[in-house]
Amino acid sequence: MAKLTEKIVAITGNAAVAQAMRQINPDVVAAYPITPQTDIAETFAEFVADGLVDTEYVTVESEHSAMSACVGASAAGARVMTATSSQGLALMWEILYIAAGMRLPITMTNVNRCLSAPINIHCDHSDSMGARDSGWIQIYSENAQEAYDNVIQAIRIAEHKSVLLPVMVNMDGFIVSHSIERVELLDDEVVKRFVGEYKPVYPLLDVENPVTHGPFDGLGGFYFEHKKAQIEAIERSRKVVLDVADEFKRISGREYGCFEPYRLDDAEVALVVLNSAAGTSKCVVDAMREEGYPVGILKLRVFRPFLARELSEALKHLKAVAILERATSPGSFGPLYAEIRSALYDLEARPKMVNLIYGLGGREFRPEHAKEAFGVCLKVAQTKRVEKPLGYLGLKEVEVIS
Amino acid sequence: MKIKELSATKERFTSGHRLCAGCGAGIVVRQVLMATDKPVVVCCPTGCLEVSSTIYPSTAWDTPYIHNAFENAAATLSGVESAYRFLRKKGRIDREIRFVAFGGDGGTYDIGLQALSGALERGHGMVYVCYDNGAYMNTGIQRSSATPRGAWTTTSPVGKVIPGKTQDRKDLTACVAAHDIPYVAQASPSHWRDLVTKARKAFEVDGPAFLNILSPCPRGWRYPGSQSIAVARLAVETCFWPLFEVEDGRWKLNYKPKEKKPLVEWLKPQGRFKHLFAPENEHIIEEQQAKVDKDWERLLRLCGEA
Structure with missing residues (x-):
């Protein structure tokens, strides 16, 4: 420790x-x-x-x-x-x-x-x-x-x-x-002051003022x-x-918002990611920028509440966006894709979007996967067509009895 | 203990609740709450008592009350009691508070058994009261593991080939006693002095206590609402529902009927057992009687009465 x-x-x-x-x-x-x-x-x-x-x-x-x-x-x-x-x-x-x-x-x-x-x-x-x-x-x-x-x-x-x-x-x-x-780590005292003392409303243990919690409604x-x-x-x-x-x-001294744009302002294509995949993707963005590719990412920090307006504002200038998703909703698209796509619906001009599922069950998300995702986006941006709205990154090419 | 004095205690479960006429649960709650003059926090799992006593924006509870879900009253009260211990330790609460859960047999014998067992093992200071009416009455009389063998319920119906519930009931009081907690007892509202005495002991032990209390249900048992206490008394007199306690591991019989009545006297007034009196089902009554006899003999041995 x-x-x-x-x-x-x-x-x-x-x-x-x-x-x-x-x-x-x-x-x-x-x-x-x-x-x-x-x-x-x-x-x-x-x-x-x-x-x-x-x-x-x-x-x-x-x-x-x-x-x-x-x-x-x-x-x-x-x-x-x-x-x-x-x-x-x-x-x-x-x-x-x-x-x-x-x-x-x-x-x-x-x-x-x-x-x-x-x-x-x-x-x-x-x-x-x-x-x-x-x-x-x-x-x-x-x-x-x-x-x-x-x-x-x-x-x-x-x-x-x-x-x-x-x-x-x-x-x-x-x-x-x-x-x-x-x-x-912050100092113990600094955290203590920051969180302050908790003052509950209508505590159950206020026996002088009995309150019924969880009534039948x-x-x-x-x-x-x-x-x-x-x-x-x-x-x-x-x-x-x-x-x-x-x-x-x-x-x-550390800054947080509801999401973090990374080299997004002047990007033409971008990935939307959650959690640790953002770190890997940022490295790939830097490397691809060196090679002249107009790529960026948006890392979502707050998923609930969902910031539809802010997200559509942040993504509206892009030509293509890939929503990277470490979850599935079998029979439909991933939840993040469905919501972000819906958030952008009312824009006059909106980016093409694809949903890329990655990393299920801990399958590693490597720089080449981020690169592949950007490749998909760049192709969509160039052709202005989405051939496959739902794709997979890092899936082994084996025959599975389905 | 005088009934006049008990009747003068402040009602913390007030009139205006919507329990059925003759419901045992309301009587059980009143008798248990008469047993302490300390502030009490009540927790109910989902069930008859819960839906009938807290119809928003009304409440029948003139004492702090919480409902969370069906299977977790013991876990919920564990959290409440832990918060209390923290606040006492910090000096933010300076008075003694008691904690009591009132769960039906569905929420206690069945879906809530794990949470109950966990809370007992951890040793929270709480009284868990099961008001046992022998079925899921709130959802419309479905069998539970507390339903006696042979009883009609809507999920153990009397059909052409199966005559009601085919399994014996679970002995929950013994299951709880096996947790070796400070106080476990079985009681009936027909024997109010015994019940209130047990509730007093339960409220005063250091650690968890459990009371399994028979709670007659006119709707589910199929008898007139005016007969609840009489039906409860017959359960005790026939030794279907013996009154005993387990105090620090010592089993004690609290009531021995002068003359042990045959089980049919308890079965007869209840419509849920009506089909057992058909000639082809009489063997079930005999088997039930044999089971009651066997359980009674075992209890006498455990209590050193045999």
């Missing part, structure tokens, strides 16, 4: 998130181990065992109970955090919606891993993409530094009085969670209106995400 006094450390993505959790020092953590998240649950258990945090750590018997206990603790009036991955997130599914619907500001790290079957423990984004409609704010992280920074910012976003929604911070399983990277009730209020809250989070990022820049 890195020494706590060091500012610049070499740690894994999981360790970086655990450090953020130690500095945040949440009131309650309820978590269950699942590969590749397990390090977070273990490292945080060490912090508890060593008395480095004041947290009540509830070592639950399942992911379903992890999120259930988070809901109980958050409603009770505690600042609550957890972490999960893949099947664990899938098991939480039901309660994800309840956490959001009850407007509980829980912060959860999701270490992106594919879903079974076949069983495979490696990275893709099927888990969080499947949870996109649950009402959680979703933030994606390119590397360990971003995961650390995003977790700290997530507390402030979730607990903002105009938001009060749970936030899921995503990072790539193994690629980031288990790779040792250079990470700048049936046919004659206000379910529809409550959902509308929830939608308005996540709409308001757009501004809060940016305000919190501004404030975070003042303490860290």
Whole structure:
């Protein structure tokens, strides 16, 4: 474990998130181990065992109970955090919606891993993409530094009085969670001041003012209106995400927006990417620029709320865009492609778009794959025709019995 | 303990809820909550009690209350109780609070069993009350693992070849006792003094406590709503529902009927067992009686009464 006094450390993505959790020092953590998240649950258990945090750590018997206990603790009036991955997130599914619907500001790290079957423990984004409609704010992280920074910012976003929604911070399983990277840690005191003290609204444990949490809101009730209020809250989070990022820049010097354009302004073709594939793609952009190709990327950081207008503004000047997707929706296109394409629909002139699926089950995303994707885009830009709207990068050429 | 004094306790489960006339759950909740004068936080899984008591924007709970989902009352209350321990530790809450879950048999014996087992093993300070009405009554009388053998339900119907539920019920009280928690008991609203005494003990132990309480259901059991307490009493008198407790691992019988009544006296008033009285099904009654006898003998041995 890195020494706590060091500012610049070499740690894994999981360790970086655990450090953020130690500095945040949440009131309650309820978590269950699942590969590749397990390090977070273990490292945080060490912090508890060593008395480095004041947290009540509830070592639950399942992911379903992890999120259930988070809901109980958050409603009770505690600042609550957890972490999960893949099947664990899938098991939480039901309660994800309840956490959001009850407007509980829980912060959860999701270490992106594919879903079974076949069983495979490696990275893709099927888990969080499947949870996109649950009402959680979703933030994606390119590397360990971003995961650390995003977790700290997530507390402030979730607990903002105009938001009060749970936030899921995503990072790539193994690629980031288990790779040792250079990470700048903020001082403990700086993080403590930044997150501040949590002041819950209508805490269950205020026995003098009893409140009923989670009532039955049936046919004659206000379910529809409550959902509308929830939608308005996540709409308001757009501004809060940016305000919190501004404030975070003042303490860290690091800049965050809802997405990051990279050499995009003067590009003619671009890739849209999430998480660690952005790093690889940026290197390829630099190399191809040297060779004179007009390429760039847009790395999406905030997927929920979805920034349709801003994204269409950022992409409208391009001739062709490839949406790189580490998830599928069998029988349709990937979720990111469907949404970005829809966001650009009302433009007078819009780029041609293709959907390229890559990296399922942890299949490596290499520079040649980014290069191949740019090749597809350049051809589409040149011919002004999309021959195959859905393609695959890095698929082995073998015969699979289908 | 005087009934007059109990009746003067502040009602935390107030009138205006929409439970059926004669429903056992409301009676169980009132008797349990009479057993403590400390502030109580209530958690209900999805079920009859939950949908009938919190129809937005009304609530019958004049005490903090939370509902999360069907299978996770014990996990939810684990979180609430952990937050309480944190806030007590930090001095932000300076009074003692009690935590109680009221789950039906569906939410406890079946879908909620894992969360319950986890919470018991972790040792949270909570009282988990199962109001056992022996089926999924809220969704319209479907069989659960608490449904007695032979009973008609909508998913164990009486057909031409299968006469109701073919399996015995799960002995959840013994399953919970096997967790070796400080206090486990079985009670019935017909024996209110016994029930309130047990709830008092449950609220005062250090760690988890579990009460399995029979909760007659006029709709699902098919008897007139005015007879709930009488039907509950017959369950105790026939030894279908014995009253006992397990305190720090010691089993104790709390009530031994002077004369153990035959099981048919409990079966007879209930429409869900009506078909068992047809000649071709009488063997099921005999088998049920044999099972009750066997369980009773085992209980007597466990309690040192045999």
